[in-house]
Amino acid sequence: MSPQRKLLLLGTFVHSKTAQHLEFLHNAAVAVDEQGKIAAIERDVADASEAKERLVKQLGWNEAEVDVTEAAEGQFFFPGFIDTHIHAPQYANAGIFGKSSLLDWLETYTFPLESSLKDLSKARRVYSRCVRRTLAHGTTTATYYATIDVAATNLLADLCLSMGQRAFVGRACMDDPEINPAYYRDADAAETLRATQQTIDHVRGIDPGFDIVSPILTPRFAPSCTREAMAGLAQLHRETSLPIQTHISENLGEIQLVQRMFPEADSYAGVYDKYGLLTHKTVLAHAVHISEAEASLIAEKKSKISHCPCSNTCLTSGPARVRWMWDKGIDVGLGTDMSGGYSPSILEAARQAALVSRHVAMGIHVPVDDDDGAAAAAAEKERVKLTVEEVLYLATRGGARCVGLEEKIGGFEVGMEWDAQLVSLSQVSDDGGLEEQDDSDGFVDVFGWESWDERLAKWLYNGDDRNTKRVWVKGRLVHRRS
Numbered sequence: 001m002s003p004q005r006k007l008l009l010l011g012t013f014v015h016s017k018t019a020q021h022l023e024f025l026h027n028a029a030v031a032v033d034e035q036g037k038i039a040a041i042e043r044d045v046a047d048a049s050e051a052k053e054r055l056v057k058q059l060g061w062n063e064a065e066v067d068v069t070e071a072a073e074g075q076f077f078f079p080g081f082i083d084t085h086i087h088a089p090q091y092a093n094a095g096i097f098g099k100s101s102l103l104d105w106l107e108t109y110t111f112p113l114e115s116s117l118k119d120l121s122k123a124r125r126v127y128s129r130c131v132r133r134t135l136a137h138g139t140t141t142a143t144y145y146a147t148i149d150v151a152a153t154n155l156l157a158d159l160c161l162s163m164g165q166r167a168f169v170g171r172a173c174m175d176d177p178e179i180n181p182a183y184y185r186d187a188d189a190a191e192t193l194r195a196t197q198q199t200i201d202h203v204r205g206i207d208p209g210f211d212i213v214s215p216i217l218t219p220r221f222a223p224s225c226t227r228e229a230m231a232g233l234a235q236l237h238r239e240t241s242l243p244i245q246t247h248i249s250e251n252l253g254e255i256q257l258v259q260r261m262f263p264e265a266d267s268y269a270g271v272y273d274k275y276g277l278l279t280h281k282t283v284l285a286h287a288v289h290i291s292e293a294e295a296s297l298i299a300e301k302k303s304k305i306s307h308c309p310c311s312n313t314c315l316t317s318g319p320a321r322v323r324w325m326w327d328k329g330i331d332v333g334l335g336t337d338m339s340g341g342y343s344p345s346i347l348e349a350a351r352q353a354a355l356v357s358r359h360v361a362m363g364i365h366v367p368v369d370d371d372d373g374a375a376a377a378a379a380e381k382e383r384v385k386l387t388v389e390e391v392l393y394l395a396t397r398g399g400a401r402c403v404g405l406e407e408k409i410g411g412f413e414v415g416m417e418w419d420a421q422l423v424s425l426s427q428v429s430d431d432g433g434l435e436e437q438d439d440s441d442g443f444v445d446v447f448g449w450e451s452w453d454e455r456l457a458k459w460l461y462n463g464d465d466r467n468t469k470r471v472w473v474k475g476r477l478v479h480r481r482s
């Protein structure tokens with residue numbers, strides 16, 4: 001790889017200051033050093049020459065070493081998206097789920113596809129496309145499930161590193177003979193741990209500091225793992241501090257299965273706690289049906305939740321309650337959960353999070369014969385709805401907190417790394433663009449009178465990968481759309 005150049009970026013920068021507040025920095029300049037770190041941020045800069053004058057000199061840089069990127073009128077820089085739960089092999093099935101729900105979906109669509117990716121040429125096709133496509137959608141960090149196949153999992157890690165996507169790559173652990181089909185499972189817990197170690201060793205070999213790509217311990221979900229495998233992975237976590245990902249309480253049939261298979265635990269979260277998997281570095285996907293007591297346990301253990309609204313709708317799992325999770329003090333991020341969810345886009349997941357929160361609101365019963373109760377229910381209906389600011393926070397800083405990278409990514413601060421996207425919306429010309437055939441800027445039409453808050457709302461609800469013109473990870477340009 002050629003040595004990285006310093007960057008100077010100019011224009012409007014938008015990022016979450018808090019879950020409720022987006023900050024807009026107009027006429028700003030951001031300087032990024034050759035390690036991909038933000039070295040300086042300057043406001044009220046008139047143009048490139050003033051930025052160079054002020055920043056390049058202030059930092060003692062040589063102008064010849066700096067590449068300048070200027071956002072055009074109406075464009076803005078936004079932090080890269082963080083997908084806290086995505087299944088790379090399932091990219092080939094995105095959109096294919098029929099009327100299935102979790103357990104029959106796994107059996108019908110998912111296990112056959114995943115097992116077929118032991119064919120490395122097939123794995124290369126699917127994984128290359130998945131990484132390319134998610135980068136194009138602005139996903140700068142992805143927390144991937146791979147398959148049980150070590151060689152294919154290692155290939156996914158290689159591809160993320162070479163294409164420059166920050167990634168957690170998990171070799172799926174599945175050794176229970178009851179749920180996992182004979183054609184797609186580990187022989188036993190020892191095999192699970194051996195194969196997991198092989199992927200850890202491989203990733204350490206290609207990225208020794210786990211700087212861009214890190215392994216993640218991946219007990220698929222409680223029903224697919226034996227007690228020995230879960231306890232062994234927990235031990236590995238204690239020895240290595242590696243993060244953990246799994247699924248929890250997505251579907252009612254799944255929860256009954258867990259109750260039957262693990263009678264020694266009082267809940268689904270209790271199973272993970274009993275076998276040492278509920279840690280501050282654990283990301284739990286879904287959590288649609290967790291109880292008050294489970295949410296309190298998850299909060300106490302500082303485990304995180306990946307909210308996967310698109311998947312929860314597609315597989316008819318149910319609407320997860322983000323406001324309630326936040327009330328409990330749990331960190332929440334967004335997951336596409338492709339292909340439980342049909343889309344590889346975190347912008348789509350953010351939009352779905354906003355919509356699902358409105359379904360949660362619509363599900364709140366308003367009593368007709370109790371005025372105080374009706375007023376309280378009406379207020380709660382309003383409160384549970386997620387705003388544009390909140391879902392964009394989930395897609396960036398919220399996700400960064402989930403994967404333990406909040407000091408590095410998710411926002412624009414000096415010392416953080418430049419994981420970002422340049423977003424462009426269509427500027428409608430004075431004649432309404434009657435003659436234009438070109439829709440390469442997508443269909444977010446900006447007429448010019450919208451406030452910046454309104455532009456962000458338009459992007460959230462109507463944007464797609466055509467609006468994402470450039471993507472950087474750690475200062476490296478990893479995607480460019482002409």
Ligand SMILES: O=c1[nH]c(=O)c2nc[nH]c2[nH]1
Pocket residue numbers: 087102106110220221247250311337340
């Ligand atoms: O949405 C999901 N996708 C999966 O692949 C899976 N495996 C277990 N539970 C799961 N849920």
